[in-house]
Amino acid sequence: MASDSENNNSTQPHNSTQSYSLKPIGVVHSCFKEKFAIPRQPALAPAAKGEVEFYPPYNDPMAIEGLEDVSHLWLSFIFHQAMPKDDEVRLRVRPPRLGGNKKIGVFATRATHRPNPLGLSVVKLDGVKNGRLQISGIDLLDGTPIVDIKPYVPYADALPHAINAIASDRPVLSLIEFEPDVLIAVAEHEKRLEQPVKELIEQMLAQDPKPAYQKPDPERIYGVKIWDLDVKWRYQKEGLLTIMSVSLA
Template sequence: MGNFQLWSPAMSYSVSPIGFVRSCFKEKFAIPRQPHLAPAARGVLELVAPFDQPEAIEGLEHVSHVWLLFLFHQALEDKPRLKVRPPRLGGNQSMGVFATRATHRPNGIGQSVVALDKIEPGKLYLSGIDLLDGTPVLDIKPYVPYADCISSATNSMADAAPRLIKVNWQPQALQQASEQAQRLQQPLVELIEQCLAQDPRPAYQSPQPERRYGTRLWDVEVRWHYPQPDQICVLEVVPGT
């Protein structure tokens, strides 16, 4: 279990993960940019000692959703950034880091609210996640609807979910995805559609029909292209190499 050093102008702190996420997302590309945009995205939070004992999660059976505080473990940086280029603004407009949820954080800390589907000793089964496989989790907090849901809250930079684009399938690719879903016992077809409908390519990039894109979900490779700029066609869903 690794330790992660956090610092402040006055003193430094050391924090250790309480567990690690085993996620359907094996690489960063095509992960939804916020939780719950892909309800079919599933994972398991595997707790480590001493938090893998029943006492640590006693009472969570009363909770439908939890906040996860975690580390962007593949985006940790020695030099803090004051400004970032959030994907929501097209990736070519700078914004103060604290006005965004960009992965490049001063201390690499992220937060997501996710559905808690099932509890087993030392394991929490989650859905609606936006977390990369192997993500270190620092803390779990129960979602409290009356306090965490603020109906009057505003954010003019992100006032609605991103516009979805149409996802079509080559017949063979849909058959492949259905077969792999049955093998995995996971909603793979829905996961692919929900993730790709978010349009994972950088907003500043104009996709050409001949260009092929791909990512890994669970242990399968998904490949697609853009026959039109506002449309995706899934070409292939095959076991990963």
């Protein structure tokens, strides 16, 4: 005889319109204050740092017991600045990896515009301070809601023979130069913030954040905010950027 649970499962119809709700367990405080120039994948900028602040009741130390034995974490989060509009459907998107002007199926990409605005990133766990997780190698915007955290399991999560022909190699890195007086300012900001400002700028902008289909314009000055700083740069040519200024925002 079948169990009650089996009977119940077999009689419940599938409801394709059923909705589910997610409640954030915490929030990311990130060095990235705007979407532009955030690395397109985690771990591309190891100097990119942040922390996870937990909301009650998950701010209890019991919730993170055991993480002292873990080096990396999976963060499940919400793309809170890419929420789909009502009834919006995107079957194809333009991933930056393909130049930003070629469409492919949404499920073949990691684009932020998704049927449900959920993201997944693996980050390095540097420690715990005042109940907050100190993380690095992030690709997360400041204020990103976190909905779940799981430990990275190397034997299960690292698949060395996996194939993705769309993104088979790391991006070709650009060369970054600093004006001499900018290096002096950067050193002062590093001391004040106790953060690797120069290293982050190099790692972040070496990925060339402008859309791949855009040609570099030597006359145009680009900018982005990290921590409490405005970073300005100019393209001397394709593959060569010069940092013009780093100042308080």
